[in-house]
Amino acid sequence: MIDWTPFILTLKLALLTTIILFCIAIPLGYFLSKRKNIFTIFLETLFGLPLVLPPTVLGFYILITLGKNSLIGDFLSEHFDIQLVFSFSGLLIGSIIYSFPFMIQPLQAGFSTIPEDLIHAAMLMGKKEITILLKVVLPNMKSAILSGLVLTFAHTIGEFGVVLMIGGNIPDKTKVASIAIYDYVESMQYDNAHEYAFILLCFSFTILFLLYYFNRKNNFNLK
C-alpha cells in the first residue's frame, strides 16, 4: 500500500508556493515590465538566479540566512518561537525563492505583450490603475498567467536540492515525494521508488500537456 503522505505534502507545498508567488509576482512583474533602468535590471538578475544556480548553493544560503545562529533565525526563535529550518514553513520560503523565476518571467513577458495604447485608452476613460490591471491587462494575458501558474506548480513538485537542504527528511513534516524517492533508492527499495517516480512522471506529463493544449487553443482563438 502506497503511503500518500509525501504526495499530499508535495501538493500542499506546490499549491501554497503557487498562490503566494502569484500574489507577489503580479504587482512586481507589472512594475518590471513598465520600467527599464539599472535597478530593474538588477532585480531581474536577482530573480533569475535560481535558474542558473545549483539548488544546493541556494539551499545553503537560505539555510545560513534562516538557521538558528543567523540574525533572522535568532530573532524569529526568540520572539515568536518559530523555527524555519527543518520545518514546513522554511520549506515554503525556500520553494518560493527557488520557483520565483518560473512565475515572474512568464508574467513579465505577458505584461510586455499588452499594447501600450490599450492601457492609455483605459486611462483616458478615467479608470484607476487597479481597474486597468484587473479589467484590461490581466484578462488579455491569460496564456502568460496559465504558464506562470502551471510551471511554478510543476517545478515545485519536482524540487529536490533546496528541499533537502532546508527541510531535511522529516516524515509528515518535510518529506515530500521527491525526497521519499531518494530515500527509497538509498535504502534499495526500488519497487517503492518506482511507484513514486512513475506517479510523479505521469502527474508532471499531464500538467505540461494541459498547459500546452490550453495555450495552443487560446492562441488559435485569438487568431
Added chain:
Amino acid sequence: MIHISLYKKINKSKVQSQFQLEFDLGDIIGITGPSGKGKTTFLKVIAGLMDCEKGRIIFNDTVWLDTTSKVQLSPQKRNIGFVFQDYALFPNMNVIQNISFAQNEKFEKEELERLIDAFEIRSLLKQKVNTLSGGQKQRVAIARALVQLPHLLLMDEPFSALDFRVKQRVIDYIMHFQSKHHTPLLINTHQIHELEALTQHIYELNDFQLQLLDMDARIQEKAIVTQINIEERTMEVELDRRNYVLPLKKGVVLGEQIHISIE
C-alpha cells in the same frame, strides 16, 4: 477657450516642433501634414500620454499642463475621448462591453441606441472585437470615444478604414453630437478632403510648426481624367478646357470625375 502651446522634438530631430492652437468649445480643428511629422505625438501630449520639452495647455481656466510651474494633470482627470490609429479596442471584451466600459452614466440610453444604428454596429454588439474588420473596429472605436462624453475629443486618422457611405453616416452623427454637446474636436488625418466635410479650421503640421491652411486658396474643383500614364504614375485631367498633369490616384479610371485642389 482652449489654449495649447507645445514644443517637442519629433523622431530624434534636433529642432523642436511647435504646436500652437487656440480654439473654443464646439470647434472642430483639422490637422493634416505628411506622416512622421508628429501629428500623433502631439495628440498624445495633449492627452497627457507623452511628455514634451516645454508646453502649456489650459482648458477653460483649468491648467492641464504647464512645464514652467511643473503642473501636469493625469490623463484620468482630463476626460479626453481618444480614437487611436490602431483603435485600441480591448480584445477580452465584445463590442458592447467595450462601449459600456467607456460609457459615461450621463450618456442617455436612447442616445446610445441612436449611435448604434447610425454606426451600423447593432449586429456586431456581441462579437469579440478580434473578429471585426478594420472598418468595423474603427466605428466601434469612435463610438467608444463618444459615449464617454469627453471634454475634448482627439481623433487620429479616424476614417481611414471606412468606405464612403459609412464614413458619411459617421460624420453626420459626429456633427449631431457636436451640435448637442459642444465638445471641441481635434482630428488628425493626412487626407485633407476628409477634413473639408467637417471644418474650415484646417492646420498643417510641416516644417516644425502648425500653420493655418488658407482654404480659399485651395478651391476644390471637379476635373475629368483624360489620360492615365501608368509607367510615369501620372494622370492628365481637364478642367475649364485646361489640362493638368497630376500624380496618379489609386483606382482612378478614364473619364472619371475627381476632385482636385487648385492652389
